[in-house]
Amino acid sequence: MRIYEQEDEEKLRLCMQAAAWRRNGLITEPQFREIETSTRTDLKRTTLMLRLLLFVFAGLLTAATVAFVLWLLDLGDGGNYVWLAVSSALAYAAAERLAGPLRFYRHGAEEAFAAGALVLALLAAGHYIRHGLGLYGSEKELLLEILAAAGCFALYARFRHLYLALAGVLALAYLPFTYFDEVIWQRAFLAVIFISGLLLTWREERVEPPVLLREEASFLFAFLLFGLCLAVNLRLGDLRPWDIPHILKARAGVPAAAYWLSYVLTFLIPLAGLAAGIRTRRRALLAASAAGIILALCTNKDYLGFRHFPWDPAVLGALLIGISIALERRLKAEWKGYTSRQLLSPASHGLEAAAVAAGAAGISHAANAAPGEGGANFGGGSSGGGGSSRGF
């Protein structure tokens, strides 16, 4: 089923690990060359940023070509979905060709063709469901969501791009919102989807596969756990300034027992995840659980009906910093196999997003905190750019 041999992928991972050691001065150039020779494969790779660019332009090429033929041939409703289905098959064949005989690996173009094939197939299916089967509204949506999820998982099984599995989970997660009207059933069904996924990935992760597969399963597991945290949280819609879509908002009519059960679960699930993450040393699980706990803290007052104060974010921020300081001190000298020291520095792509975002956020807060008075109304001066103009 897999288009790339597991051993080749594992070799690439080892080679990248060796490159990180070389970059950090742990091994010499000849030592790296020897490891590189031992882990050589015929897979063709590129840098992360070039991969991104190739993905975008291969996607653009696919979309423009399909649209051009549709315009040129003017096939009408009946012919349109036939052409969409044919172009989907062609895009998939291109992806297979690039990843198979030509051995492109995480190269952007083959990923765009595979994703494009799925999108085109869904467009064709949507067209057929409406015009061929005569189904509309939620029935059509339901069918499309199931097809999208199945397509994503099938492509994931073939190409092993983790984001396809995540997209498949998201497509499945949309099902309850199409099928059920009552929020309690939506959330319960959503929780069932995530729990089923957790059980499946947990089993895969426990059989001690090669490191790469274990990392994949671990990431998927963490994603599902975070999804479960979102699913059980009935107060997400009250969070601001993030405007969570309407489907996530808590609605009236939730029984009291379910409400308080959901409150307990918002803390219990991420705490259990954190405990498992610490025990099994899974980085993604630790991060997802921490994010789940922070989310639970954010919605705590809403659950209990307490009043929000402007300094609430600062209290949470101080708590996070306090925890970080305590952990740093505790882990300075290695403790139970954990350390706060940086062992390997990451590669630089030139992106300083964190620094730039922190600067923009800081100046935006300063500008917006000053209430409008006289000439110093800085409203709208966010992002610290040329748009720092009044009423811009």
Place this chain on the structure above:
Amino acid sequence: MTLDSILDRMTGSGTMSPLLAESLKGLEAERPFSVHRELQALLYLGAILIAAGLAATVKAYFDLLGPWTVLGGLVAVFAGSVAFCFKRGGGFGRGAVRPPTLVFDYVLYLGCVAWGLAAAYAETRFHLFGGAWKTHFLISSALFAALAYRFDNRLVLSLGLCSLAAWFGLQLQGLHLWSSESYRFFGLVFGTLAALAAYLSVRTELKSHFQDVYGNFAGHFVLASLLSGTATRDPYLYFAGLLAACGLTAAHAVRSRKFFYMVYAVFYGYLGVCSVLLRNMREIGFILLYFIVSSLCVGAGLFYLARRFKEEA
């Protein structure tokens, strides 16, 4: 093929010491397990949340608390954090200086945000600079830059650059230069200054690792300004400038192996070319054909680059 077998073979052939091989095996198995990145992420989030909470509190209790309480509190936070940094931090160095603790950088960042809030509040309340009220952005910018260099802090440098950008923008507004042309000019001047700073930081070896912070600002401001010029009635000068700037950015990306700059160059360059070539095209078929041909050309160029540069960890 496992790492253990490769390292054992290298140890056997004498190309690697057994001690190093054992250390590498430990690293591979994540023993010890480093939570450095996770702690940094928590600190970053904490600092941003505290800054947001401080700003919201000042805004909400502007009148209730009284000016001296607000100002006193904010200035005390700033003074305390700077004092902490002078006490705990090492001396100045031209290169990268490791912070004594993880929280060190964030303490200074928070202090600087408090200063920014205090300056904005004081100006709003007391009109210290009268008509030249934007001056507080310039002063804050200089202060942040000095502290960023003294304590080797990229977050504070970025804060300083944002303050400077705000000052530039507001200056133009004060001069009643409302047109998009003047903002374009501002963007070009600011971006060029940031690019110059990036160049000088490497050339003089004074905090050369700040290059990417400057580079990100320069890339966006210069390329976005030139791109906006290609949508005007007389776009050709801007278009030529954009192509030249994208060329330079792409060359820098290849030379420094930092391909994020290539993303800048390709996206801004492609949008510029589209803006000029598609402006008089009305036929949908030609537009689609243009996208097919252009994406093929760009894709071919990227494939050529991709063949030359393999992925590294």
